[in-house]
Every structure is written in structure tokens, then in C-alpha cells.
Amino acid sequence: MSTEPASFSNASAPRYQQLTDTLIHEIRSGQYPVGSLLPPEPRLIERFGVSRHTVREAVRRLAEMGLVARRQGVGTVVRARDRDTRYLASLSSLEELMQYTQQTRLKRLGERWVEADEALAALLRCKPGQRWLEFDTCRYPASGSEPFVHMVVYVHAAYESIRHHLDEGSVWFYGLIEKHYGEAIVEVQQETCAIAMSAHSARLLGVKPRSPGLQVVRYYLGRDDRMLSVSVNVYPAERFKVATRWRLERHESPAAEPSAPPPPGD
Amino acid sequence: MSTEPASFSNASAPRYQQLTDTLIHEIRSGQYPVGSLLPPEPRLIERFGVSRHTVREAVRRLAEMGLVARRQGVGTVVRARDRDTRYLASLSSLEELMQYTQQTRLKRLGERWVEADEALAALLRCKPGQRWLEFDTCRYPASGSEPFVHMVVYVHAAYESIRHHLDEGSVWFYGLIEKHYGEAIVEVQQETCAIAMSAHSARLLGVKPRSPGLQVVRYYLGRDDRMLSVSVNVYPAERFKVATRWRLERHESPAAEPSAPPPPGD
DNA sequence: AAGTGGTCTAGACCACCGA
DNA sequence: CGGTGGTCTAGACCACTTA
Known part of the structure; x- marks a missing residue:
């Protein structure tokens, strides 16, 4: 049981949030390339030393952001490296x-x-x-x-x-x-x-x-x-003509990296 | 313990889904007007005879749809009778x-x-x-x-x-x-x-x-x-084919309005 | 058959809010 | 203070996919 400290700062944030941040960072860093599988829940449980509920809450948020997709019987597939937030169209x-x-x-x-x-x-x-x-x-x-x-x-x-x-x-x-x-x-x-x-x-x-x-x-x-x-x-x-409009959007501030290396490019 | 059958059809759907359906229906029917409080979790637990986890899963989905907002220490406020769909594409x-x-x-x-x-x-x-x-x-x-x-x-x-x-x-x-x-x-x-x-x-x-x-x-x-x-x-x-993807916007749950009047219809 | 995520229970402690 | 939702544990069984 390593019960990894899960992360850098954010020691006061909820446990699942720390997992979310860590996994976001690892996805962005290329550790889990797009198309690959995230470690299955049991592995994340071991690694972070938390209950399954907490792991699921963390992964659920990744899925909500569109970074991963969960598939029963298969696993959790990485779908994107970044949450894209530059131009948005509703x-x-x-x-x-x-x-x-x-x-x-x-x-x-x-x-x-x-x-x-x-x-x-x-x-x-x-x-x-x-x-x-x-x-x-x-x-x-x-x-x-x-x-x-x-x-x-x-x-x-x-x-x-x-x-x-x-x-x-x-x-x-x-x-x-x-x-x-x-x-x-x-x-x-x-x-x-x-x-x-x-x-x-x-x-x-x-x-x-x-x-x-x-x-x-x-x-x-x-x-x-x-x-x-x-x-x-x-x-x-x-x-007929289909029209769409994208507008430059504010960058969602927090969520991302605390002490982690800054994102490349952009 | 009434353990209400929760709903009409969908007897085979997951329990939380049945709760979601029932609550959506009751919100739409005006039983819980916009601005009022949904019954607190313990009451829903009694009423439906399920665990707290299941109740929370159901209410979480309502919040995701923008129908309700949960506020710690206050309760679950009804925000809309119908879903306002805000999807964003980058x-x-x-x-x-x-x-x-x-x-x-x-x-x-x-x-x-x-x-x-x-x-x-x-x-x-x-x-x-x-x-x-x-x-x-x-x-x-x-x-x-x-x-x-x-x-x-x-x-x-x-x-x-x-x-x-x-x-x-x-x-x-x-x-x-x-x-x-x-x-x-x-x-x-x-x-x-x-x-x-x-x-x-x-x-x-x-x-x-x-x-x-x-x-x-x-x-x-x-x-x-x-x-x-x-x-x-x-x-x-x-x-050639042009592909675009819209994702449901995350409803930042509470936080928002201190005392500001709620936005009208939208 | 083995391993994945999906659902669910029965507890627990906490942070927040309003009276 | 009492009640609310927020977080978390430690189990359990199930449905689905792949081999």
C-alpha cells in the first residue's frame, strides 16, 4: 500500500479532487496517451490508498470534462489530452x-x-x-x-x-x-x-x-x-445554410495545475 | 417505510434512474415550484426506501441537468421546471x-x-x-x-x-x-x-x-x-466531412448568486 | 472465466448554514 | 444548536466485454 500523497499542493482539497488533478496532469503529460486505457479502478485504489467510491468520483469528473470515457467491460479510455477552452460555440x-x-x-x-x-x-x-x-x-x-x-x-x-x-x-x-x-x-x-x-x-x-x-x-x-x-x-x-459562431472565451481559471509544470504551447 | 415503486414504466432501469424520472416529473408538474426546496436527502431515503448513495446519484443528475442546485447547509433548490440545454463546442x-x-x-x-x-x-x-x-x-x-x-x-x-x-x-x-x-x-x-x-x-x-x-x-x-x-x-x-462536437456545459453548482435575483426564463 | 465498470447498501465524520 | 449537503469507507452483487 503506497497510499501516494496523490499530489503536490492542494493538501486541503477533497481527496477525489487531488486524484482528478493528478490524473489530469498525467494525461496531459502523455503518460496515458489518447486512445490508451487509464489504470482500472482496483489499481487506482491501491495506488492512492482510497476507497473505490473516491476513485470513481475522480474518474467521473474526468469523464464529465470529456477527457476520458468509461466503458463497462472494457475500461476507461483516454479521449483527449486537454480540455479545450479557447473558442466556444453553443x-x-x-x-x-x-x-x-x-x-x-x-x-x-x-x-x-x-x-x-x-x-x-x-x-x-x-x-x-x-x-x-x-x-x-x-x-x-x-x-x-x-x-x-x-x-x-x-x-x-x-x-x-x-x-x-x-x-x-x-x-x-x-x-x-x-x-x-x-x-x-x-x-x-x-x-x-x-x-x-x-x-x-x-x-x-x-x-x-x-x-x-x-x-x-x-x-x-x-x-x-x-x-x-x-x-x-x-x-x-x-x-439552406448552417451558421455557427465561435467566440473567444475566458479561460476557466482554477482546476488545472498547482505546482505542476505549465502546459506546453498554447 | 413506504418504498414507493417510484414510477410508471422503467421498472428494470436502475433505481437511481427511477428516482430521477419521478423527481423530474414532479418538478415539471409543479409539485416542487421553482425556488422551493426539494425534500432533504433523509426524506427521500425514507420515501423511496433506498440508500443515501442512490438518492444522491439521482439528485446529482438533476443538478447536472440544471433542474436543481444543491447548497450545503441549505438544501436542494429547484432552479427550473425544464432543462435548459447549454452545449458548447470548441x-x-x-x-x-x-x-x-x-x-x-x-x-x-x-x-x-x-x-x-x-x-x-x-x-x-x-x-x-x-x-x-x-x-x-x-x-x-x-x-x-x-x-x-x-x-x-x-x-x-x-x-x-x-x-x-x-x-x-x-x-x-x-x-x-x-x-x-x-x-x-x-x-x-x-x-x-x-x-x-x-x-x-x-x-x-x-x-x-x-x-x-x-x-x-x-x-x-x-x-x-x-x-x-x-x-x-x-x-x-x-x-470531405466537417465534424463538430458539442458537450454539455458543466453546471457550476452553487456558488453563484449570493442575493442576486435568479435569471428569468433564459 | 476473468476482469472491467455499474449499481447499491450501511454505515461514518465533516463543513456549512440558519435560527 | 440541529439539519443540510459533502466526503469517504468497506463491503456486496451485477452486467458487460474479451478471450
Whole structure:
């Protein structure tokens, strides 16, 4: 039992905080490269001479910061060396600019269970064979009969019952999941690319097949990187633009290094 | 010991999750109005017949969602009936995912002074007649002869001399401005849309004219919203994807308001 | 089958706050 | 002072992944 002093200064800080600081520093120093595994909990317990609860609290905070991701049966994977805090954009500003606030109507075209084949599994980042609930929808401006986006939404089987709540106005799918399952959306990932429009999308949007379209895929992740929902949005080229704004942000002061060597670069 | 069944569905979900759901529902229903106190932990322990750990886990998630704030010595205050979603994305995560770090080569194709006509002025958001320095460039993967983006960069006349520094590896234009003029980039705006590719871009990228392309326009603004630089990036549809990641902002728990009135709706 | 993280209990002591 | 949430221990069993 080494019961390492855990750290330099901060002797008065809570034990878990000291662990958090130490681990942050070790991740930043490259001791645990991105993609590698943090030591499993039993090892951290030995090393720091604390209870499992304390170790878990420390690692939980690392996960909250996005530095690591925990995976049952696998371990704790390092995801990033630094918590990046320079330019920040909020998702809500994104939605505003997409004019998605109540001024649009959602129309449900269809709904069915799908089993992920190779291609769908790649899109949904899951294993082939998983079952998902698929919704086929279009979104219209509040006044106007031309839809401006064809949206296909996949919802994880565990949350299938949200389909009973889809009529409640212009709510978002992830909003429904949060509302009815108490499962917080902790991260949203978005991939944007240009495509030649499929026949199905083209027909719905009233444009020619294979004309340019903007495809935005959004991944909604819960705690520990569980994929809760995925939406595939296709916009006609002429009718849409995605705007985002990043602003220079204040540097979160504390948290970081007490006596530890200063971060490189930056 | 009532050991309440906690809720409607979700009988198989973890116990803390059932508590979370129940409490969310009760907050939303107005049973605990905004500003009031949630029952203290001992009461929740009795009511649900669970251990303190489980209660705390449930309440912790409410706090994470911003619905409540815990204050030592006071209690758990209800802060909102519904979740306010604040997600943040950092610009650096964007760049990472675009694989723009040193692994690409920039090739300068041309450089000239342009006077903004009506169309260019609209793009650059300036008045017609303004003079800008225009760079025509392509970006290549570190190994490979196929460019993956055609980039046209406009630099405000005041910073024209950066053209002498363009050879310093794979630096960004805005990096050069910050470096040589001490002018901080305070805000970055980005507009993404799909286009039919122009003949010029198509030739450079080796694709057919009018095939789908992804156009990303970035505006770099300095203090006082001065436009310092604008870059227009055109990517071929098959070869590129823009990825962005938003993470839930950490709700700094208590601390905040001493006596200040709580913020309204948000 | 072994090892990981996920959940949960039953205790304990502490720091903080308000009456 | 009494009650609140904050921290922490020492166990236990489970679900999941990998081999």
C-alpha cells in the first residue's frame, strides 16, 4: 500500500479532487496517451490508498470534462489530452440560426423497426444486427407547403416508447428522451457533408434527383458515450445554410495545475 | 417505510434512474415550484426506501441537468421546471477533426488585389469598393497529389504584409494575423452550405463541374467586430466531412448568486 | 472465466448554514 | 444548536466485454 500523497499542493482539497488533478496532469503529460486505457479502478485504489467510491468520483469528473470515457467491460479510455477552452460555440445559437424555433412544423411520414445492416451500422456507429426505431419526417416552415429538410431519425430501442409522445408540438427527439427517460444528452456530435440527393429525398423536397444537397448527421450521446439517437438531415442546396459562431472565451481559471509544470504551447 | 415503486414504466432501469424520472416529473408538474426546496436527502431515503448513495446519484443528475442546485447547509433548490440545454463546442475540436494539423500542405496558386463588387461585398459583408488581398490556394494531404479543398482567402488591406510570411509551414491565416499584428481573433463565424461546384474549383479538385460540393465560409473577426479575414473553402462531396462536437456545459453548482435575483426564463 | 465498470447498501465524520 | 449537503469507507452483487 503506497497510499501516494496523490499530489503536490492542494493538501486541503477533497481527496477525489487531488486524484482528478493528478490524473489530469498525467494525461496531459502523455503518460496515458489518447486512445490508451487509464489504470482500472482496483489499481487506482491501491495506488492512492482510497476507497473505490473516491476513485470513481475522480474518474467521473474526468469523464464529465470529456477527457476520458468509461466503458463497462472494457475500461476507461483516454479521449483527449486537454480540455479545450479557447473558442466556444453553443448549440443553442446554432439552432436559432437554423430558425428551428417553433416556426417550423414537423410531419411524420413513417415509422418502422430496422435492423442495422452493414451500412446502417456504420452510420449509426453500432454493431450490425442492432435494432433501431426509424422515423421518416419532413420539416416545414410555419407557413408554406415546401419542406426544407428531410429528416430520418433513429432512436435506440431502449427509448422506443417516445413514439407515443411525438405529437407534442415541435419538440426535439432528444428533448423527448430527456423528458421521458431522465437520460441527459451529454454530447452532440455533428457531421456535415455535401451529397448528391437520393431519389427519395429529392422527391420529398421537390428538387431533381442527384442535385446537390447538404447532409447533416447529428449524434446524440448520453452518459458514457451511449448513442441514444441519430438524425440524418438532408437540405436542398439553395434553401439552406448552417451558421455557427465561435467566440473567444475566458479561460476557466482554477482546476488545472498547482505546482505542476505549465502546459506546453498554447 | 413506504418504498414507493417510484414510477410508471422503467421498472428494470436502475433505481437511481427511477428516482430521477419521478423527481423530474414532479418538478415539471409543479409539485416542487421553482425556488422551493426539494425534500432533504433523509426524506427521500425514507420515501423511496433506498440508500443515501442512490438518492444522491439521482439528485446529482438533476443538478447536472440544471433542474436543481444543491447548497450545503441549505438544501436542494429547484432552479427550473425544464432543462435548459447549454452545449458548447470548441473550435479546436473542429480543426482536429478536419485533420488540419500539420498533416496537410498548402499550395499558393495566386494572389491579387481585388476591389469588392456587389457580389463580393455581400460575401465579405463589407461595402462595395473596399480593397482586399485575395489568395487562391489548395490544400493537400501530407502524402498525396489530390487536393481536398480549394480555398480562397481574403485578407483585409491592413494586414496585407502577411503575404511575406505565408511560407511558414501549415499555419493558418488568422494565426499569422495574430502573430504579426498582435490582433486577436475574437470571434469566428462559419456558414456551411451545399453548392454545385464552379468550373474553377472543379478543375482544381479533379471533379466534374456542377457536381455537389461543400462550401464552408469562415469569417474571422477581431475586436470591435472588425472583419480581418474571410476564407471560402470548397470541398468535393466524396472526400470531405466537417465534424463538430458539442458537450454539455458543466453546471457550476452553487456558488453563484449570493442575493442576486435568479435569471428569468433564459 | 476473468476482469472491467455499474449499481447499491450501511454505515461514518465533516463543513456549512440558519435560527 | 440541529439539519443540510459533502466526503469517504468497506463491503456486496451485477452486467458487460474479451478471450
